[in-house]
Amino acid sequence: MGSLDLSGRRALVTGGAQGLGEGMAKALAAAGAKVVISDLQKDAGEKVADALDSEYGAGNGFVAHDITDDAQWENAVVAANDIMGGLDILVNNAGIEITSLLTEVTADEIRKMLEVNVLGTTLGVKWGLRTMRPEGLAGQGGAIINIASVAATIAFPGIAVYSATKSAVDRLTKVAAMESGKLGYGVRVNCLYPGLVPTEMGMGLANDCAQLGLFESPEAAVGAVIALTPAGRLGEVADMADAVVFLASDEARFITGIGLPVDGGMGM
Template sequence: MTEPEPKPEPGAPATAAVSDLTGKTVILTGAARGIGAAAARGAVAAGARVVLTDVLEEEGRRTAEALGDRARFVRHDVTSEEEWQRVTDFAAGEFGSVDGLVNNAGISMATFLADVSVEEFRKVLDVNLTGVLIGMKTVIPAMRRAGGGSVVNISSAAGLTGLALTAGYGASKWGVRGLTKIGAVELGTDRIRVNSVHPGMTYTPMTARVGIEPGEGGYPNTPMARVGEPHEIASAVCFLLSDAASYMTGAELAVDGGWTAGPTVRYVMGQ
């Protein structure tokens, strides 16, 4: 079944980033739509050359074509070591280096812990966690040749706290958080920074299908009382890719409207 396209982001800027990425080449997975597409738009607007990857080939090509000469699309299954090597070689061959990696590709299944199947659990971990491991491992030699780089792993607010119905998804995002810190510790002297971004509920095709709506007051579960917009997550991603974040590694950047900060006033007051 085709997922519904989200409505345009209210008040979204034409570009998502103010960080300078001039001269950098970035591989960005899960970039056909949603947060990945917004991050690709922001990175190109900030001066980067971007290789967008996704299993959604038609949408991915459209997204890349709309970004002009500094964007390319490659169909990519992030669970395949061979395809990761192909994407990395393509980026280096096409643009001369690999300076940034955004591990954004992911899937989600809403299932209670008592009901989740082992097959379902493994499938989510394979894409969301093993895919991140393979991506990081594959780009290390290219980033070392470039003199350093920045890896941004998209975790989730569900990787900072427990969230019902996310046995596979939440576990994978906690794993991404941990893998990020291990990468930061091991790769710091190579001038390769590794950080994680933890989006809260964000208005994307994935959330639109379950009735999430954007706009003020539309999501009272967060202190800001609304869901996030893809460009807001993308701005954080582009900042971490840029030299403006040159002394940040192993960091967890929550972009969640305050959701992980604690219960809302409305909840505390019993309203």
Template sequence: MGLLEGRIALVTGAARGLGAEIAKAFVEEGAGVLLTDVLEEDGAATARALGNKAAFQKHDVTNEDDWRAAVAAVKDQFGGLDILVNNAGIAEGGRIEDTSLEDFRRVTSINLDGVFLGHKHAAPLIRERAGKWEGGGAIINISSVAGLIGLGGVPAYTASKGAVRLLTKSAALEYAQNGEKIRVNSIHPAFTETPMMESTAGKLVESGLAPDAEEAKAFLTALHPIGRMGVPRDMANAAVFLASDESAFMTGSELVVDGGLSAR
């Protein structure tokens, strides 16, 4: 039997990258999954490839009405909710002096406000079935190593990911202190092979820090003592663990999946 047999999950930003792999791993472990994203065609195709235990809903995590609709959709189509993965995020950056307030807020609205709205709108539905499982319901927030240590050149990203780390702990304490069986934990990936990493490598080239994409990736790879970048499955395995009863005694914790990057 899969680790998530009978559970129902909602994964944001699941059209591609980490979110798509997390959704796939959840389905493989027996869960039903609503994938959501702003990328409608890619999201629908990703969900279709996962078979009849998956569905897609268009959903901008910064939009409160979209959250209401996504929560209603998971209830209608799957019958409830046990696991929320707040994964949607963007990594735009630049020097602080060259960053407009609008650009700064765009990043934090997706990476931080989106996580807040996820808790606000999904937790009531998770609470309804949380008593069913030994480990209760689970909320997993995808932060970053940039939520643990500073990364120059991505001020809004780093600020938002640091805030997600502590929002996770605040929510975990709130639910636990109220006797609610909803655990909340964050995952802190290092550079991982997804479209976001490709775009980061591209920016290193654009800014003259690397001569070409290959050199840029070699530079990023060298940041990881373990000798490689992450792959989406590394993060999906961590998400399965945090979603399942295997992590029943973990809440408010940060799971660092970074090939040793932040151990230096």
């Protein structure tokens, strides 16, 4: 999506060391933004940040970050502001999916998904708004993009709790957009519903569904997803990354509080 220009923008992408987050970080940088990667994976995150510097020029960076920790969120936005000289795009991408039948899911698995997907994203919205609002550290307004999932809009076996957490991200997004508007923060808040992408996480879901006996094989699980998708294919990292660039750009200046499906029609 090279026609969208993010020159002069500064972005923080959580979970940016691999998968969708890495693709989103690269797409933002390709559009002209400086990007700080936030992740628990220090070596992989630093490698992505170094690659951005090599390809798009210096000024990118990495911060080690547990998104479930309030103090670490404050540290992450301060570090991002220091590295880039501001912050006006936040992509709350980091998340976790644990496949389980409802009759077998454990309290620890439920708690972990709630903490990462709901608590972590909520803290991200909190610190994004605090940092970007007029009296905040960066203070120039901006855009927050939360990554939900097509799982928030469909009933697919094996992912009940994950689906519930991503539905929560949708509701959180809408209330955050309303509060930001009412209080004059100048921050647009939207979320994305990615379809299944064959990243490590996406293919892990297919393998897990087969192991649970929901499908004959991982290939059958993938085939079931494609059969539910009018576009007739799985998503690609670039599909999701381009949508993030759009929602961060001025072309989306009058868009806030939405959930944008990028799922090939699967969730319609």
